[in-house]
Amino acid sequence: MSVFDTVKEAANLAKEHGRMDLYEKLLDYRAESVDLREQNLTLKQQILELNNHRELDNSIVFHDGVHWITNDEKTQGNVPTPICPRCWDVDKVVVRQKLGRYGSSGSSFTCKNCAKFFCDIHSFPKT
Numbered sequence: 001m002s003v004f005d006t007v008k009e010a011a012n013l014a015k016e017h018g019r020m021d022l023y024e025k026l027l028d029y030r031a032e033s034v035d036l037r038e039q040n041l042t043l044k045q046q047i048l049e050l051n052n053h054r055e056l057d058n059s060i061v062f063h064d065g066v067h068w069i070t071n072d073e074k075t076q077g078n079v080p081t082p083i084c085p086r087c088w089d090v091d092k093v094v095v096r097q098k099l100g101r102y103g104s105s106g107s108s109f110t111c112k113n114c115a116k117f118f119c120d121i122h123s124f125p126k127t
């Protein structure tokens with residue numbers, strides 16, 4: 001039996017015995033419990049999001065003017081993925097980039113989100 005069922009049962013008993021003051025207090029308690037349960041669910045969701053963000057943050061490395069996700073789920077972690085440093089640093093948004101050629105040995109991209117141009121990027125060093 002859940003706490004909510006127990007309180008409901010207690011409220012009904014109070015009502016049956018004519019203890020309307022106790023009945024109303026138990027209903028108030030039950031309503032507050034529902035609010036607390038909703039707050040608890042919200043906090044659990046925030047903790048999950050923060051943990052996911054922390055894991056992602058731990059896998060991001062700054063190299064050659066660009067951030068790289070070194071263990072990217074989207075690529076099964078095989079190839080470091082360049083992401084826009086502006087979007088990550090300012091908005092904490094991961095915007096994966098596809099590198100194009102730049103000069104004789106570098107790469108470049110224009111962020112699909114903020115439209116900033118990054119050039120002369122060299123591949124992430126293999127570990």
Ligand SMILES: [Zn+2]
Nearest residue numbers: 084087111114
């Ligand atoms: Zn960007």
